[in-house]
Amino acid sequence: MIGAGLIVIGAGIGLGQIGGKAMEGIARQPEAVGKIQTAMIIIAALLEGLAFGALFLGK
Amino acid sequence: MKIPKKVFQFLAILCLTFFTVNTFANDSDTSINDGDRVNTDNEVKAYILHHLKDAHDFNLFSYTNDAGERKHVGFPLPIIIWTSNGLTTFMSSEFHHNDDGTVIVEKNGLKFAKIHSKIYELDANASTVSFDATNHATNGQKLLDFSITKSVFGVLLMGLLMLLWFSRLAKQYKTRKIPKGFSRVLEPLVIYVRDEIARPNIGEEHYKRFTGYLLTVFFFIWILNLAGLTPLGFNVTGQIAVTACLAIFTLVIYTASGNKEYWGHILWMPGVPILIRPVLAVIELVGAFLIKPFSLLVRLFANISAGHIIVMSLIAIMFTLKESLGVVGATGLSLVLSLFIMVIELLVAFLQAYIFTMLSALFIGMAVAEHDHEHKHDKKGHEVSDAEDVRGDLI
Numbered sequence: 001m002i003g004a005g006l007i008v009i010g011a012g013i014g015l016g017q018i019g020g021k022a023m024e025g026i027a028r029q030p031e032a033v034g035k036i037q038t039a040m041i042i043i044a045a046l047l048e049g050l051a052f053g054a055l056f057l058g059k
Numbered sequence: 060m061k062i063p064k065k066v067f068q069f070l071a072i073l074c075l076t077f078f079t080v081n082t083f084a085n086d087s088d089t090s091i092n093d094g095d096r097v098n099t100d101n102e103v104k105a106y107i108l109h110h111l112k113d114a115h116d117f118n119l120f121s122y123t124n125d126a127g128e129r130k131h132v133g134f135p136l137p138i139i140i141w142t143s144n145g146l147t148t149f150m151s152s153e154f155h156h157n158d159d160g161t162v163i164v165e166k167n168g169l170k171f172a173k174i175h176s177k178i179y180e181l182d183a184n185a186s187t188v189s190f191d192a193t194n195h196a197t198n199g200q201k202l203l204d205f206s207i208t209k210s211v212f213g214v215l216l217m218g219l220l221m222l223l224w225f226s227r228l229a230k231q232y233k234t235r236k237i238p239k240g241f242s243r244v245l246e247p248l249v250i251y252v253r254d255e256i257a258r259p260n261i262g263e264e265h266y267k268r269f270t271g272y273l274l275t276v277f278f279f280i281w282i283l284n285l286a287g288l289t290p291l292g293f294n295v296t297g298q299i300a301v302t303a304c305l306a307i308f309t310l311v312i313y314t315a316s317g318n319k320e321y322w323g324h325i326l327w328m329p330g331v332p333i334l335i336r337p338v339l340a341v342i343e344l345v346g347a348f349l350i351k352p353f354s355l356l357v358r359l360f361a362n363i364s365a366g367h368i369i370v371m372s373l374i375a376i377m378f379t380l381k382e383s384l385g386v387v388g389a390t391g392l393s394l395v396l397s398l399f400i401m402v403i404e405l406l407v408a409f410l411q412a413y414i415f416t417m418l419s420a421l422f423i424g425m426a427v428a429e430h431d432h433e434h435k436h437d438k439k440g441h442e443v444s445d446a447e448d449v450r451g452d453l454i
Contacts, residue, residue, distance in 0.1 A: 045414040049358030056361045 003058050011051035018043050103375040107368055111294055112176050113208045115151040119292065131156055136212055141203035142169055142180050151206075178204060210301065213293040217282045225278075252277050252416065260420035265427045269420070272312060276305060277416040284363060284408035288370075288401065296411075297364040299356070306352035309419040314347070317426040351422060355415060362411050366404045373397045 022040040026033050118133035135152035144167045153164045154173050163181065164171045170181040180202050207215075228242040228249070238246055257266045257273050283295045295301055323329065325343040327336055377393040384392065 041410065042414065042417065045410050046358070049354065049362060049414070052361035052365050053354075053357035055365070056357070 004055060007051055007054045007058070011047055014047045015044055018047070100379055103372070103379060107371045107375070110292060110371065111297060111364060111367065113210050113294075113298060114176060115154070115173065115178075115206055115208050116156070117209055117212060118156070119290075121156070129156070136207045136209065138178065138206040139204075140171075140178060141205065142167065142171075144169055147171075178202060178206075209293065210295045210298050213283065213286060213295045214301070217279070217286060217295075221275075221278055221282060248278075249274060256413075256417050256420050260417070260424040261427065262424060262429075264429075268316075269312065269423050272308070273416050273420055276308070276419060277412050280305070280359065280415055281409055281412035284411060285405075287363060287367060288404055288408065294364075294367060296359055297367055299360050302356045302360040305359070305415070306356040309355060309422060310348070310352040313419075313422045313426040316423065318429070320428070320430055321426045355418060359411050359415055362407055366400075366407055370397065370400055370404060373400055 018040055022036050025036045115138055116133060116135040118131055120133075121129060121131040124130050135150045137148055138151050139146065139148045141147075147167045147169070149164065149166050153166075154162050162172065172179055172181055224241065224245060228238055228245050231238040231242055237243075252274050253266070253270050256277075257270045261269055280296060283293070283301075286293045287295065287297060325347055326340045328339050328343070331339060373396045374393055376396065377389050380389040380392070383389075
């Protein structure tokens with residue numbers, strides 16, 4: 001159970017980082033919103049995959 | 060009287076919104092594992108696990124009617140197994156919806172029992188399957204199961220649907236420039252996969268060879284994810300066998316189409332000191348054959364199964380919190396939460412299909428990539444560029 005909590009913390013930190021950097025990028029160059037959003041979603045999905053996979057393997 | 064288009068669109072969106080919220084109204088209509096009413100946590104857990112597993116019949120739901128009989132709404136699917144006496148087929152209705160190994164079916168001179176969705180061939184004098192400490196059956200053996208299970212049926216159904224839709228789309232280009240009807244929805248999606256996923260990742264020369272596979276995988280995963288969200292009870296992409304198959308397809312494709320540079324980069328990487336190359340080769344081989352398909356597999360499987368578990372748990376809040384919040388409170392909470400989570404699951408359905416397809420395209424692109432040999436390698440493997448180095452004296 002503690003492991004599950006750690007996994008979620010890791011995922012949360014990672015996603016927070018991506019989101020923050022994406023926001024910064026969009027703020028610097030608002031025309032690139034589409035590309036940044038796409039990249040952000042891709043990385044988020046990869047991270048979620050990792051987190052879920054770890055949760056499942058733990059169970 | 061013509062209905063104005065806006066009204067029609069509004070009604071359509073309203074219907075779709077409520078179609079995706081599959082909350083059950085009252086106890087007696089819910090389908091339950093094998094009998095009892097869903098009013099404790101264990102029943103909920105058993106029900107959810109039963110949904111995640113594959114089933115040999117297509118059971119929408121079951122209920123107990125006033126006479127105390129168990130009624131099941133659904134239809135049986137054929138069971139095709141390879142036993143020690145050869146190929147045996149029979150309909151799953153012979154098991155009479157029994158899942159704990161007590162009903163024995165005799166066919167072809169052998170006895171079969173089904174326990175927890177697995178069929179065992181029993182020895183001659185056994186009346187049920189008994190398990191030893193490590194959960195292996197002691198008086199039966201597992202057989203090769205080729206049955207049409209619920210997931211296989213789902214794959215066939217969605218495959219047929221995809222065949223109908225896309226063959227119609229393709230045929231329309233012979234007579235018109237712009238497709239008509241539902242194909243209009245599919246055309247931009249197809250173009251999106253080709254222009255945003257296939258072309259950028261695979262490159263202009265080779266993308267045509269693989270676009271067919273990428274399109275198939277994209278729509279296959281998306282449609283099956285969406286089918287898993289309906290009340291019909293499909294759970295195809297949440298089966299590890301299905302996702303393993305898809306990952307193996309991608310593995311075979313990008314391994315078989317690897318050119319010499321690809322293998323060169325894996326086994327004998329240029330630009331790296333020679334002593335490190337064997338170490339890197341091992342790491343790259345493990346990465347190319349194990350880790351990449353495994354990550355594809357686990358990502359899709361875990362996302363979809365976890366999604367199903369979350370959706371069903373939130374719906375089951377209606378029953379588990381009935382005592383503390385009252386029926387209205389529990390139902391209201393469950394409805395709101397389920398609505399939100401279903402919307403998220405719709406996004407996840409598309410996203411997982413997109414991610415799988417994009418990563419497959421990426422891997423294929425890496426395998427067929429042709430380095431334009433503009434930069435040469437000098438003796439030590441460093442890349443020497445033609446351009447003048449601005450700070451040449453510092454290097």
